[in-house]
Every structure is written in structure tokens, then in C-alpha cells.
Amino acid sequence: MTQKEKIQQEIEKTLDSLNGMKRAEANPFLFTRIQARMNRKSGGWERAFSFVSKPLVALAMLALVMAMNGWSYFGNSIPAETLVSDTETASLPEFEREYKFITSTDSYDYENANDE
Amino acid sequence: MINETELIEQLKRGDDTAFRTIVEQWQDMVYNTILGIVQNETEAEDLAQDVFIKVFEKIGTFKGDSKFSTWLYRIATTTALDHLRSRKRKKRSGFLQSLSGSGGEEKEQIPDFHHPGVSLDNKERAAVLFKAIDELPDNQKAAYTLHKLEGLSYRDVSEVLNTSVSAVESLMSRANQNLRKQLEEYYNKHYR
Structure with missing residues (x-):
């Protein structure tokens, strides 16, 4: 048997190495871990961040900041006629x-x- | 025993017991699929948790047009492939950092992956094969994993990947060609 044939044989054996393999088993405590993560997710900061990061809320906040900026710039410059x-x-x-x-x-x- | 449709309806109503039953029934399937793609047990467990959280949050969008298992496989595959993409991005940014001289100069050595379901006598060969699978393009990797590790038929794979059976045949044929090519290179280097 030539070297090339031997290599071909190795390749075939390797390609077949997954035949008959068993399914990997998940951690038996997977559900408990999922529950813990979901509880963490639904509490405190994450809820606040998820609310603030909603596009509508973020846009509203941006508009508010811009309005306040505008007011502080234009609203505070006192026109001549309002001077004493x-x-x-x-x-x-x-x-x-x-x-x-x-x-x-x-x-x-x-x-x-x-x-x- | 409660049937699948009823279980899904209960989950849609936010029933915790139904959620637990679904997790326990499908956790191995989800974990094995993800593990085959990401080839890391810790990451696979975290991603399996992500998948079930997505299932809980998105069950309202499941219309029942496909089998529940198909929908679940689709979420698992997408989650795993997204994770691989983000891992690649991190690796690329690490490489750029090493070029700019800010650390990470040693080349990362990826350890061999040993799937727990492979028999002991095939362990080394399977590790070589998994390394080659890891080099496949995403869609070929997904098709190959679903077919070889989960034992899905080409029709089932096509439903999970939302494509035609002939497209899956083509993906599998290209995956096999690529694997042969890589294994040939490997054995040309390592065969004594």
C-alpha cells in the first residue's frame, strides 16, 4: 500500500469517527441556572437599562436634553426691552x-x- | 403525558411548569447542537441558557408553521453562529492589538476539542475532525453539525436553515470536500 493510499484510508477513518457518537448531555441543573438568570434579568438595574435603551425613550430623552439646552441658550439671554x-x-x-x-x-x- | 401543542400554549401563557418541561425535554438537543458548533463546553452551556431564555421571550412569535423542534434548532444554530462571529471579531481585534504592540503577542493555541459523546477509541480522530469542521464556513458547519451530530435528515436540515433540500445537499458536498482537503493536509504533515 502506497503512502497516498494509507493517507486516504486515514482520512476515511477520520471522517467516519463521528458515526455512532452519542448526544452530549446538558448540565442537569440547566433549568435552575436559566431561572436564576431570568430572575437577575427581571430585577433592578437591568430593567432600568432596558427601559432607558428603548428607542422611543432614548429619543424622548434626547429631545428633552436638546430642548433644555435650547432654553438655557435662548431663554436666558435677556432681550433689551426687558431690562429695567x-x-x-x-x-x-x-x-x-x-x-x-x-x-x-x-x-x-x-x-x-x-x-x- | 401532555402533548407538545398544549405545552406550547401553556408556555405562551407564561406557565413556569410548561417552561421547565420544555427545557428538560429539549436541553440535550439544544446543548449538543451548540456544542458541535462552538466546540467549547462552558460556552455551549451559557448559550444553551440564552436559547431557552429566547424561547421563553419569543414563544409568542411561534406560529406553529414548522415543528417546534425545527424552531428550536433554528434558534440554537443562529445563537451558536452569532457567538462564533463575535468570537472571531474579538480574535481579530486581539490580533490588531498584538500588531500595535499592546499585548497578546503570543499566538493563541486552540486546545483540541473532545466531544463527550465520542467513543474512546475514536477520540483522537474525532478531535482532528472537529478541528477541520471548525475551519468550515458557517453555513457548511451548521449543515454538517445538524446532519452528523444530531442525525437530522437533509429535509430537516433544510427546514432549520430555511433553505431547499438541494441547497443542503450542495452544502454537505462542499463541506465533505473541504474536510477531505484539510485532512489530507493534516495527514501529509503528521502521518508517519
């Missing part, structure tokens, strides 16, 4: 009197007046 006008400044003491505000500046002026 001179007349409004003039009416401030009236406002203070009405609500009996005593500011530190007032008391300082008062003390100074006594000194004089």
Missing part, C-alpha cells in the same frame, strides 16, 4: 418703602447722617 428702565429704577425707593425694606446701604447712610 430708568423710570422703573426711579420707582424702586417707593417699592422699598412700601415693603419696608431696609438695606445695609440705608443703615450706613443713617449712621453717617448721625455722625454729621
